[in-house]
Amino acid sequence: MIPAPFDYHAPTSVADAIALLGDLGPDAKLLAGGHSLLPMMKLRFANPAHLIDLNRIPELRGIREDGDMVVIGAMTVENDLIASKVLQARVPLLPEAAKMIADPQVRNRGTIGGDIAHGDPGNDHPALAIAVDARFVLQGPKGLRTVAADGFFLGTYMTGMAEDEILVAIQVPAFKPRTGSAYEKLKRKTGDWATAAAAVVLRLDGGVVSHARIALTNLAPMALRANDAEAALLGKPLSAATIADAAAKAMAICDPAEDLRGDPEYKTAMAGQMVRRAIAKAAARCQ
Numbered sequence: 001m002i003p004a005p006f007d008y009h010a011p012t013s014v015a016d017a018i019a020l021l022g023d024l025g026p027d028a029k030l031l032a033g034g035h036s037l038l039p040m041m042k043l044r045f046a047n048p049a050h051l052i053d054l055n056r057i058p059e060l061r062g063i064r065e066d067g068d069m070v071v072i073g074a075m076t077v078e079n080d081l082i083a084s085k086v087l088q089a090r091v092p093l094l095p096e097a098a099k100m101i102a103d104p105q106v107r108n109r110g111t112i113g114g115d116i117a118h119g120d121p122g123n124d125h126p127a128l129a130i131a132v133d134a135r136f137v138l139q140g141p142k143g144l145r146t147v148a149a150d151g152f153f154l155g156t157y158m159t160g161m162a163e164d165e166i167l168v169a170i171q172v173p174a175f176k177p178r179t180g181s182a183y184e185k186l187k188r189k190t191g192d193w194a195t196a197a198a199a200v201v202l203r204l205d206g207g208v209v210s211h212a213r214i215a216l217t218n219l220a221p222m223a224l225r226a227n228d229a230e231a232a233l234l235g236k237p238l239s240a241a242t243i244a245d246a247a248a249k250a251m252a253i254c255d256p257a258e259d260l261r262g263d264p265e266y267k268t269a270m271a272g273q274m275v276r277r278a279i280a281k282a283a284a285r286c287q
């Protein structure tokens with residue numbers, strides 16, 4: 001299919017992109033890697049009259065350390081996350097999980113910012129961002145604001161970002177010592193979205209869980225933080241019983257849609273399995 005006609009704009013600064021977004025209004029769409037937006041345009045699910053291409057804004061791309069924080073530009077592509085020595089050392093969950101996203105061609109163009117801003121419950125970065133306690137830096141006509149990933153995802157293709165804002169960066173606290181993490185993703189084949197996936201970040205002190213984050217992909221209209229599952233682990237030593245309790249509590253909040261990947265019962269059962277596996281793997285990495 002061929003998309004409907006549109007005008008193309010290529011600003012070279014965030015300020016110019018925001019000005020264009022304000023001038024052109026709701027008929028304009030931001031273009032990042034194009035790997036979610038262009039398929040929707042070709043299917044005529046999206047028909048923007050204007051595309052504002054963010055690819056010529058160098059300040060939006062790259063990964064840098066800022067004290068105890070790693071700052072990732074929204075236009076940083078998946079392959080750059082995978083190759084980043086900073087992320088491998090300080091937030092290893094992100095490059096490890098980025099390898100499970102789509103295929104090499106998509107990872108060469110698809111951006112972390114586009115993956116988050118799209119609000120697709122099947123995308124992996126929303127749950128990953130919740131699990132690593134990320135904050136999103138949004139810039140609009142009124143300036144900058146920073147919001148937590150937890151609470152940002154409101155429903156299918158719905159986020160807490162206003163129409164005149166751009167996601168400019170993702171701030172991620174570097175993992176503290178003795179933190180372990182894992183992303184377990186069940187998919188039908190390489191390149192597919194998750195049937196069910198779980199991101200887990202754990203810290204053990206003296207054999208007791210002192211920090212737990214558990215977030216789920218494609219198991220509801222938006223990425224979910226499994227608060228009760230985290231609480232089932234906190235302050236306790238890890239055992240088969242505590243892990244089973246956490247998995248059961250994660251399954252209790254799942255509300256997946258039925259599709260070719262399976263029915264809600266199957267996906268919920270797989271969510272429990274992904275949570276169990278991710279907790280066990282993260283715990284083994286805590287040393």
Ligand SMILES: Cc1cc2nc3c(=O)[nH]c(=O)nc-3n(C[C@H](O)[C@H](O)[C@H](O)COP(=O)(O)OP(=O)(O)OC[C@H]3O[C@@H](n4cnc5c(N)ncnc54)[C@H](O)[C@@H]3O)c2cc1C
Pocket residue numbers: 029030031032033034035036037038054074075100101102103106109110111112113114115117118120122123124125165166167168191192193194
């Ligand atoms: C075959 C295939 C398999 C895939 N498998 C997976 C998978 O397993 N897991 C996964 O997570 N994803 C998967 N994807 C999606 C892929 O990761 C996309 O690249 C991603 O969803 C969107 O990123 P993008 O940079 O391509 O954004 P675009 O498609 O350019 O934009 C997506 C949306 O976000 C908005 N947007 C983009 N950047 C910004 C910004 N900085 N600020 C505000 N709004 C912005 C756009 O206006 C648009 O509405 C797959 C895609 C394909 C084609």
